[in-house]
Amino acid sequence: MNLDALYSELTLETKAKLVLLVMDGLGDLAIGGLNSWTPLEAASTPALDALTKDSAQGRMIPVAPGITPGSGPGHLALFGYDPLEYQVGRGVIEALGLGLELKAGDVAARANFCTLDEKGIVTDRRAGRIETELCEELCFLLSKRVKRLGDCEVIIKPGKGHRFVVVFRGKGLEGPLTDADPHREGLPIPNAKPVNSKSLRAKKTAKLVAEFYKAALPVIAKKKPANGLLLRGIAHQPAIPLFEERYKLRAACIAVYPMYKGLAQLVGMTKLEGAQTIAEQFERYLAEHANYDFFFIHYKYTDMHGEDGNFDAKRGAIEELDGALPILLQKKPDVLAITADHSTPCIIKGHSWHPQPVLLHSAYSGSDKLERFTETGANLGSLGLFEAKYLLRLMQANARMFDKFGA
Amino acid sequence: MNLDALYSELTLETKAKLVLLVMDGLGDLAIGGLNSWTPLEAASTPALDALTKDSAQGRMIPVAPGITPGSGPGHLALFGYDPLEYQVGRGVIEALGLGLELKAGDVAARANFCTLDEKGIVTDRRAGRIETELCEELCFLLSKRVKRLGDCEVIIKPGKGHRFVVVFRGKGLEGPLTDADPHREGLPIPNAKPVNSKSLRAKKTAKLVAEFYKAALPVIAKKKPANGLLLRGIAHQPAIPLFEERYKLRAACIAVYPMYKGLAQLVGMTKLEGAQTIAEQFERYLAEHANYDFFFIHYKYTDMHGEDGNFDAKRGAIEELDGALPILLQKKPDVLAITADHSTPCIIKGHSWHPQPVLLHSAYSGSDKLERFTETGANLGSLGLFEAKYLLRLMQANARMFDKFGA
Numbered sequence: 001m002n003l004d005a006l007y008s009e010l011t012l013e014t015k016a017k018l019v020l021l022v023m024d025g026l027g028d029l030a031i032g033g034l035n036s037w038t039p040l041e042a043a044s045t046p047a048l049d050a051l052t053k054d055s056a057q058g059r060m061i062p063v064a065p066g067i068t069p070g071s072g073p074g075h076l077a078l079f080g081y082d083p084l085e086y087q088v089g090r091g092v093i094e095a096l097g098l099g100l101e102l103k104a105g106d107v108a109a110r111a112n113f114c115t116l117d118e119k120g121i122v123t124d125r126r127a128g129r130i131e132t133e134l135c136e137e138l139c140f141l142l143s144k145r146v147k148r149l150g151d152c153e154v155i156i157k158p159g160k161g162h163r164f165v166v167v168f169r170g171k172g173l174e175g176p177l178t179d180a181d182p183h184r185e186g187l188p189i190p191n192a193k194p195v196n197s198k199s200l201r202a203k204k205t206a207k208l209v210a211e212f213y214k215a216a217l218p219v220i221a222k223k224k225p226a227n228g229l230l231l232r233g234i235a236h237q238p239a240i241p242l243f244e245e246r247y248k249l250r251a252a253c254i255a256v257y258p259m260y261k262g263l264a265q266l267v268g269m270t271k272l273e274g275a276q277t278i279a280e281q282f283e284r285y286l287a288e289h290a291n292y293d294f295f296f297i298h299y300k301y302t303d304m305h306g307e308d309g310n311f312d313a314k315r316g317a318i319e320e321l322d323g324a325l326p327i328l329l330q331k332k333p334d335v336l337a338i339t340a341d342h343s344t345p346c347i348i349k350g351h352s353w354h355p356q357p358v359l360l361h362s363a364y365s366g367s368d369k370l371e372r373f374t375e376t377g378a379n380l381g382s383l384g385l386f387e388a389k390y391l392l393r394l395m396q397a398n399a400r401m402f403d404k405f406g407a
Numbered sequence: 408m409n410l411d412a413l414y415s416e417l418t419l420e421t422k423a424k425l426v427l428l429v430m431d432g433l434g435d436l437a438i439g440g441l442n443s444w445t446p447l448e449a450a451s452t453p454a455l456d457a458l459t460k461d462s463a464q465g466r467m468i469p470v471a472p473g474i475t476p477g478s479g480p481g482h483l484a485l486f487g488y489d490p491l492e493y494q495v496g497r498g499v500i501e502a503l504g505l506g507l508e509l510k511a512g513d514v515a516a517r518a519n520f521c522t523l524d525e526k527g528i529v530t531d532r533r534a535g536r537i538e539t540e541l542c543e544e545l546c547f548l549l550s551k552r553v554k555r556l557g558d559c560e561v562i563i564k565p566g567k568g569h570r571f572v573v574v575f576r577g578k579g580l581e582g583p584l585t586d587a588d589p590h591r592e593g594l595p596i597p598n599a600k601p602v603n604s605k606s607l608r609a610k611k612t613a614k615l616v617a618e619f620y621k622a623a624l625p626v627i628a629k630k631k632p633a634n635g636l637l638l639r640g641i642a643h644q645p646a647i648p649l650f651e652e653r654y655k656l657r658a659a660c661i662a663v664y665p666m667y668k669g670l671a672q673l674v675g676m677t678k679l680e681g682a683q684t685i686a687e688q689f690e691r692y693l694a695e696h697a698n699y700d701f702f703f704i705h706y707k708y709t710d711m712h713g714e715d716g717n718f719d720a721k722r723g724a725i726e727e728l729d730g731a732l733p734i735l736l737q738k739k740p741d742v743l744a745i746t747a748d749h750s751t752p753c754i755i756k757g758h759s760w761h762p763q764p765v766l767l768h769s770a771y772s773g774s775d776k777l778e779r780f781t782e783t784g785a786n787l788g789s790l791g792l793f794e795a796k797y798l799l800r801l802m803q804a805n806a807r808m809f810d811k812f813g814a
Contacts, residue, residue, distance in 0.1 A: 029773030033460040036774055059789065063812055064410055065797035066804030067417070070813035083813070084408040093814035233814070348771060351811060353804045355789070375789065376776060385791025 004246075006405065007393060011248050016334035016399035018249065018294045019285070020392075022078060023321060024071075024260075025303025025344025027356035027375060028314070039302075039314040039346065040357070041374045047325035048338070048359070052373045056365040058383025059355035059375075060391060062342045068353045074341030075263045079243060079296075080392030088266065089176055089235020095165045096262025098157050102237045107168040107175050107205055109234040113138060113226035114162075120188050120228075125181070126162045127226035138226055139164050146215045152208055166231060168208055174201035175235035180209060182230075189213070192234055209234065242268035243294075247396060252288060254281045255298035264296055278320065282327035289331045297328075306344030314346060335362040335398040337391060338373070355385055362398035411653075413812065414800060418655050423741035423806035425656065425701045426692070427799075429485060430728060431478075431667075432710025432751025434466075434763035434782060435721070446709075446718055446753065447764070448781045450725040454732035455745070455766070459780045463772040465790025466762035466782075467798060469749045475760045481748030482670045486650060486703075487799030495673065496583055496642020502572045503669025505564050509644045514575040514582050514612055516641040520545060520633035521569075527595045527635075532588070533569045534633035545633055546571050553622045559615055573638060575615055581608035582642035587616060596620070599641055616641065649675035650701075654803060659695060661688045662705035671703055685727065689734035696738045704735075710758075713751030721753060742769040742805045744798060745780070762792060769805035 028038040062069045063083050072093045073083035091108035102108060113135060115124040139158040146154050152170030159165060177192040192209045194202030209231065220227055243251045253264030254272050261271045272288055275281040278299055285295050301317035328336075339358035342351050357378035370377040383394070396402060435445040469476045470490050479500045480490035498515035509515065520542060522531040546565040553561050559577030566572060584599040599616045601609030616638065627634055650658045660671030661679050668678045679695055682688040685706050692702050708724035735743075746765035749758050764785035777784045790801070803809060 029771065030776060031461075031773065033774055034776050034778065036776070038773075059791060064413070064800075065793060066800035066809060067413070068804070068809060068811045070811050073813040084410065084413065087408070088813065090814040345771070345773070352771070353801075353809070354773065355791070375773075379775065379787055379789050379791070385793065 007402070008246070010402045010405055011396070012401050012403055013248055014293065014399045014401045016293070016401070017289065017331075018335040018395050018399055019297060019328070019333040019337070020078060020295070020395070021297045021299070021328070021336065021338045022075075023299045023302045023318070023338065023340050025306045025342060025351065026318070026340035027343025027345070027354055028306065029345040029347055029354065030375070031347050038375050039311055040318055041372075041376070043315045043318040043322065045318065045322040045372070047322045047329070048373045049371065051336075051361055052359060052370055054365070054367050055359050055361040055373070056368050056383050057360070057370055057373060057378040057381030058358050059378045059385050060339065060358050060388040061355050061385065062353070062388050066353045068351050069342050070351065071259055071341060072263065075260065077388035078339070078341055078391060079267050080247065080389060081240065081267070082389050086238060086240050088238060090233030091165070091175070091235050092237050093259065094159070094233065095157070095167055096266070097259035098159055098165050099258035099262070100155065100157055100165065100167060101265070102167065102262070103169065104237055104239060105173060107173045107234060107236045109166045109231040111164045111166050111232075112162050112181070112230045113164070114228045114230050115225045116228035122182055122185050122187060122189060122228065122230070124225065125185060125230060130162050130226050132158070132160050134226065135159070135162060135164060138220055138223065142216055142219055145219045146212065149208055149211045149215065154212065162226070166212070168205065168212070170208075172201050173205045173208070173236060174199055175205060177202060177206055177209065177234040179234070180213070180231040189228065189230060192231060205234070237266065240267055244268060247294070247392065248401070249294040250292045251294040251296065252292040253296045253298070254284050255296070256281070257298070257300050260298040260300075269296060279324040279327055282324055285328060286331055295333075302340070303344045306346055307349055309346045309349040311346045335360075335395045337395050339391065356388075358383065358391060360394060360398065364398050364400070414809070415653070417809045417812060418803070419808050419810055420655055421700065421806045421808045423700070423808070424696065424738075425742040425802050425806055426704065426735070426740035426744070427485060427702070427802070428704045428706070428735070428743065428745045429482070430706045430709045430725070430745065430747050432713045432749060432758065433725070433747035434750025434752070434759075434761050435713065436752040436754060436761065437782070438754050445782050446721040447725055448779075448783070450722045450729065452725065452729040452779070454729045454736070455780045456778065458743075458768055459766060459777055459784075461772070461774050462766050462768040462780070463775050463790050464767070464777055464780060464785040464788030465765050466785045466792050467746065467765050467795040468762050468792065469760070469795050473760045475758050476749050477758065478666055478748060479670060482667065484795035485746070485748055485798060486674050487654065487796055488647065488674070489796050493645060493647050495645060497640030498572070498582070498642050499644050500666065501566070501640065502564070502574055503673070504666035505566055505572050506665035506669070507562065507564055507572065507574060508672070509574065509669070510576065511644055511646060512580060514580045514641060514643045516573045516638040518571045518573050518639075519569050519588070519637045520571070521635045521637050522632045523635035529589055529592050529594060529596060529635065529637070531632065532592060532637065537569050537633050539565070539567050541633065542566070542569060542571060545627055545630065549623055549626055552626045553619065556615055556618045556622065561619065569633065573619070575612065575619070579608050580612045580615070580643060581606055582612060584609060584613055584616060584641040586637070586639040586641070587620070588637035588639045596635065596637060599638060612641070644673070647674055651675055654701070654799065655808070656701040657699045658701040658703065659699040660703045660705070661691050662703070663688070664705070664707050667705040667707075676703060684731075686731040686734055689731055692735060693738055702740075709747070710751045713753055714756055716753045716756040718753045742767075742802045744802055746798065763795075765790065765798060767801060767805065771805050771807070
């Protein structure tokens with residue numbers, strides 16, 4: 001039997017409030033033997049400690065053993081979707097990260113400005129890493145000159161340095177396509193081709209990309225050093241079952257950074273804009289408490305400092321969140337999960353495969369009788385080690401949203 | 408999406424050295440309440456203890472909950488292959504155990520000498536458990552008289568007591584066949600038949616086995632008490648993806664006993680011969696350090712003493728390995744996993760289903776802050792409880808061999 005179908009069949013309406021608080025990249029490693037600490041262990045966290053006494057803990061495998069996820073698969077799993085089944089292309093993630101509002105069926109590509117010689121050979125894939133201002137200028141020019149191709153709309157948005165995003169919006173488009181990028185210097189720009197050669201939609205999309213090149217290249221041909229462009233990760237926004245239909249939960253996203261808002265929007269969550277600090281995010285939750293059943297609150301700084309390998313700053317970010325946590329608890333959610341989309345250990349300075357710790361608090365979570373929420377504490381918890389895609393189901397269960405299976 | 412395909416797609420080359428140290432049958436049970444010990448807990452293991460301080464621990468399910476594996480599935484899982492997908496027939500395992508060098512497509516059978524009455528009825532399935540010397544004599548005779556059948560080669564090799572192995576080598580052969588063994592006395596020898604009745608190759612193989620009987624039985628017909636033979640577990644060497652291609656790791660096996668060399672050879676590892684003691688095995692690793700990326704080092708005695716139910720000897724075997732461990736650590740592997748293929752609890756005197764403990768050490772394993780590597784310690788570790796087939800993927804992750812999945 002299909003498990004998702006079973007969950008759906010058993011799902012009951014709820015009046016409970018559920019909060020998924022994601023401390024991005026929270027999980028870390030103790031390096032240096034028996035007396036070493038992770039940032040979470042080293043932090044002073046009185047609010048988390050108080051909550052922990054009546055909570056369950058565990059660790060979650062973000063995707064599969066040993067696999068390090070990007071933010072896309074990391075969050076899709078937290079939203080209860082199998083990240084191997086629902087894959088979001090790099091172009092789509094990049095577009096979401098730049099705050100573009102994608103629609104179902106949009107095809108998005110990551111793009112670079114590059115340098116071409118007179119024969120069309122790529123001599124610098126990043127056009128000497130041009131400044132963001134020049135990139136914005138070139139994107140503005142391209143946007144003005146290449147607005148439409150046939151019945152399709154073209155949306156161009158600048159990113160940082162030489163990077164930008166191109167979105168194709170129209171009927172009957174589909175990715176993925178191979179990259180229009182030789183991936184090294186000394187070669188011409190290859191044509192983007194359908195990965196699945198039988199897809200008529202992908203063929204149409206490949207033709208569209210070729211037309212885009214024909215229209216766009218002359219616009220920048222005389223520019224220096226950025227007289228060419230490369231498209232990669234050309235993919236369409238996948239059809240993902242809507243969160244509200246799948247879980248019977250009206251969901252809202254309270255995030256600061258565009259990518260996480262974008263990922264929430266992918267599954268149909270409402271974006272609640274405006275909050276800048278975690279305290280403001282929690283205030284926003286209080287204000288919107290009556291309007292939604294499920295709140296996804298995203299905190300970026302644990303990941304950011306982990307990426308920098310800055311142990312003290314990561315500990316500080318944890319303490320800052322802990323300091324604000326009493327605001328959230330003014331209207332204590334019926335079910336509160338605090339976790340990460342993946343680990344970002346300071347020693348790795350990047351995402352990793354290490355299972356992230358999770359704390360689950362509800363009237364029915366029970367107490368694991370652990371004094372603190374930490375990686376080593378989580379190793380001992382009643383939730384054990386499980387795949388992150390099941391967390392949402394555990395939250396639903398704690399909200400008493402599942403009928404009994406069988407008699 | 409197929410997970411193995413994903414792992415392959417994400418796999419990067421590495422300069423790291425990975426070592427899988429298998430203490431066969433290591434896992435055991437504490438019997439006798441709160442103050443009882445397993446052999447691993449009772450052993451004095453200063454070298455393991457020192458390593459543990461900077462390691463992760465967990466427990467591994469060899470195949471599936473409650474399933475007791477033989478050495479074949481136990482090791483295939485450790486080599487990262489799903490033991491339910493890649494099954495190695497008993498005839499093949501027996502042949503490997505006798506040191507036969509099987510080729511892809513070879514069909515192997517376990518064989519017994521037995522006693523037949525004048526009507527061809529099996530009166531003793533083990534021919535009174537004849538001595539090994541007589542078995543060797545009979546095998547020698549059979550080998551001389553039944554070398555070929557049509558276009559196929561027949562290889563006969565004696566084992567212990569009444570046991571031997573028959574290998575059929577030729578084109579277009581395939582198992583499995585049903586046993587040419589009534590499994591009890593008082594019945595004639597049944598014909599071996601294809602398990603899959605549609606396989607033409609299996610039909611050819613069944614015909615070959617019938618011809619073998621026609622040729623072999625007259626050779627020993629006058630012998631007493633061993634005037635007949637039974638073939639069981641008739642199977643071909645399965646096609647298994649090669650280790651080096653699957654993991655991008657040049658792999659070597661440093662084992663003493665033939666079966667483990669044979670299992671390593673099944674997946675294409677290079678056998679490094681000659682070492683007899685665990686100290687010599689570690690010395691061999693030092694000598695070959697530059698020539699391979701992955702070393703499978705097999706230690707038999709923990710299993711052997713577990714099979715005998717000899718607690719003290721099993722503890723002694725653990726201590727012997729611990730005493731030699733500093734040799735291995737002279738060139739410390741970048742990733743070191745120490746574990747078992749299954750548990751062999753002294754009280755069971757045989758393999759068991761109990762998850763075996765595993766220790767994983769690398770610069771990125773983190774410290775679980777456990778003082779010793781033991782079964783109860785492993786229960787508290789960050790690796791949790793997982794299927795043994797994922798260990799190799801975790802080793803690859805610790806060697807930083809996987810690119811990020813998704814953006």
